[in-house]
Amino acid sequence: MSDSHADSSEERAQSHWCFRLSSLISPEAAAADASDAIGAVEFDPTGRLLATAGIARKIRLYGLAALLPPAPDQSEPHAAVSERSAACRLCICAPAKLSSLRWRPGSDGRVIGSGDYDGVVTEYDVERNAVVLERDEHGGRRVWSVDYSASGDLGASGSDDGTVQLWDPRCGGSGRAAAVMRAGGPVCGVEFDPEGGPWVAAGSADRRAYVFDARAGAAGPVATLGGHERAVTYARFAQGWRRLVTSGTDGTHRLWEWEQGRQVRAYRGHSNARSFVGMSVWRGAGLIGSGSESEEVFVYDLRWEDPIWVQGFRRRRQESGSSGNGFVGAVSWIQLPSDGEPGALAAGASDGTLQVFVTTKISNSY
Template sequence: MSTEALHQSVSDDAQPERARREWDFRLSTVVSPPSSTASDASDVIGAVEIDQSDRLLATAGIARKIRIYTLAGLLPSDADLRHSSACDFYICAPAKLSSLRFRPGSGSRVIAAGDYDGVVTEYDLDRRTSISERDEHGGRRVWSVDYSPAGDMAASGSDNGAARIWDTRCPAEGTVVHNGISPVCCVEFDGADCGPLIALGCADRNAYVYDLRAVGAGPVSAFGGHARTVTYVRFVGGGRMLSSGTDGAHRMWEARGEREIRAYRGHKSGRSFVGMGLWRKGGLIGCGSETNEVFVYDLRWGEPIWVKSFGRAGAGFASAVCWCGGRDGSGGGDDCMLIAGGSDGVLQIFSGRRNSCRNIN
């Protein structure tokens, strides 16, 4: 969905049922966790990331491993469901992992990980070893890491209430952007068109936007519509951003105006991080739910357009999600994949395709 189309559609009164018929999703691949061992008390997936080329898939979590997959190798060659359990390789980390991000401009060969010991580590995937470490959060859990679109800056948010940014080209200590008393659960640089901004989601129930040209001046926007912790933030484009909270709602805002445009409800998130991903080209939100289901929302409507069981009810929940373009390689907004990792260590890939207009009128 283009930015222009989004501007038009957010005020439309079209029925959500049309959007439900507009998209078809199906389960393509199930990747089971490796057999548990005495050293792996849990295999909860806390982060799922795809590189900029939509070629490499990475997961991480409680098991202290970054697992790397070639995405094409996970997809079935026909319409049949594919099952797998093996990754291409993995890198052992010294602590439980909460977040991952591929570094832009590195040719998908560098990935950053935030861990429960408060350290952000960059790993070289060719050498399968760490190349830098930053321990600037006082040993408190790092919830989120992100890179600027050019890869020259990085950011982290932590349980110690601070968000930091730093220049990835030098080892100097990072700059504190936000220093509150509540944990910073998510950080994201503007990868759309709002400007040189960074957004934060915090346990004080607020989301904040800072201008990188004047971080010392305080936030340019503060969004207080959530009733509980803000767990995820995403820039939409067109001057808008999304936030997600443990109040069971996603909310879309004007990034610089603090006006709420729309709330999205249907999934359940009362105490858990259930993942939230935005596919800008198609105008879709994906997330998990404590009901052990995966939800998809269209940005134009507040109700979900697709809901799918992630497994047996009560047996866990989807804990991390991300989007990537479809396997047709067109780069358009009509073909996509939603990748979801679960609290049981299972990874599921759903293929989505937009129906032709004649099928939805």
């Protein structure tokens, strides 16, 4: 951790973010157990919709206007929590348990891609509630992650078969993979460079993260990052394409300057030893959102190892009679600039509960 303590306590005190619970959506009484676990949460890039998915084999769509009501009187930051049991605008039924979601750029918030436990990548037109693409190129091995290039011209899927496959969504489901990139173990997470570069990051169960050049993916990774002690579940680009944040079941997130293969910092506080807990980077603000096996949501500032905010989920254990080990398995930031409009963080739990928080910066020190 070469420079993790370089910032003074005074500077840290000046970095203030306000987090307010805006909406809490409880699962329906008939699905209030782990069978409705949320494994993926994704904001529509147009800022209109929020999608969730999980092992209940459903993609649920919510209107953001309902989830993010006008801000309350700031002197009463906890006064405007709205709890809804039937706020879902549309429910798409899928044939298999779902592990991942990603909206396709350039579709105006109309097309969403999903990866499932049967190894299939499916795209849905949410306006028509119809399948527009289906790919079954991973030999039936579970697809853990899907993503799209910034232009939407390429899709990527990472699977238990140890590959990242690139494909052109404009060719439908019958086209061969544009490239097949291989990791040293099952691929748990993939992400394209959001700034439009050729880089594709992948996290693998072999305890490593990889960066590939999509133009020559078959040639192998251009960077291999080893440091996690257990499986790397997520790999997300941070501020600028040269920085990467990875997450592992060793209970850490790690920041890398991947071109140099250098670990900058490790983030600890959340609990993660057995499950996929969510991780998302708000690139404009330099914040990491994290799930946890402690049924809490954590937020880290990229500059500091320790979390700057922790929030427990409102559990329904007493209502449901469940005593299982719950966790927050999916988080997502809405990708807005750090200045101007407030941000939003969505988090989904293993009992099907969804919470949406409004994030406001209350200082200009960043």
